[in-house]
Amino acid sequence: MKGKTALLAVVFTASIGALLTTAKDCSAEKENYSKQTVKLHEVPSTPYPSHVSLSYLPPKERKKEFIKLMLPLIEKANEEVMKERKFLLSIKGKKKLTPLEEKKLKELKKKYKADSYEELLKRVNIVPVSLVLAQAAIESGWGTSRFFTEANNAFGIYSYSKKRKCLKAKKSGACLKVYPDLYESVKDYIYNINVSWAYKDFRDARSKGASLDTLIKELEKYSVMRKQYTELVKNVIKNNNLTDFDGYALSFTGSGSSR
Template structure:
């Protein structure tokens, strides 16, 4: 929830139930965790926009633990640095998901699991909030094109200028219902009550939480199904009409963001 995007009442209820059941912070056991990856991750704090590592392909695996506002930069420079900030976290998170899917595929091919393997599977099912088969769990662990995620991040943060982004590494305006987790209060109130958004330890934590939200939420069942057949961002955004109270207008904004900024050119970028 931020100035540009607010969750629907149904989404709010679902998030609240999830928070009560697991504790929203506990849902992100893969988020913000310095897990082993094929490419070593460098954690970096920013002091000025000049500290942002310039974008290249392959992308350097940098996870920023703090950011600065990009609001005062010239528009073209602001957009380029914002993408350089976010794309590494997106690719690292997608790599984490790929590793988990690969391990899950290995388990699915076995007739019998060890105690440790079953414990890992049970934990992952709890994180994704599903009691279905491992095959159902596999469908929830979706990958998405870089252009789609960048477009949403740009809209939600105003290209890296929102207070939630700067003060909390919160890329998507994710609410917090757990008073024990790190969070900040929003300036707006909802139904007369204070609203909080989650504070992440790094941009990587925010991206991994984003993937988990899309993997858990019943509002994104169509998106998960579509992602199994296409990685075209202009196709997939049609299934994000429930992500925002703006509905189809939000989809149109994503469409314009991707096309106008030629974000699909980043879909081929890798670590």
């Protein structure tokens, strides 16, 4: 795949059996987490979690701790995007913007590489929590992979810059991005989904209020495994009850309204 911001996820660090824990196995975790909302203030402003390994934990406990670790980071990253989106919605239809609004709009267009307001509105939006959790679980082996532990890379995101530090794979020429902490990894994942050419269809579907299943199908380009990968994502979400956590984020429909 070509393109600086394109994502590939060809390295699976855990067996399919470990990823697809049955709903019964996860029932305790579902009950515990469905009764509580992880608040943003539970995430320390600094330092964010870094160089974490959950490989020492048994599978059930590992998954529980992985969700506990990643969920507030995902919520916080999505909330940051929603702040930008709320600004865009606040100026929608205005005939004349203030100098400050003009400046902010220009900055967002540059950041998200958008030429128009309409395209910018498609790009500045959240990614469903269940989807982020599932991909992080797959790409990191539920917090056990070398890239997760040593590079804070939870999503198997490649580095295409010679100037940026990266961590090389042991059995290939691939080099994955190194982040200062896990929060930066989550932010970069969401940014890439919102900007990369590979996920244009995902963004188009999201802007029309597409279902979670439809959004998952539009992520085939995330991995060379294509449909096999998206089926894995769907099964990880289903078998681990990850949609229970989608209520913690604002709506990802085109309207920008809350659930």
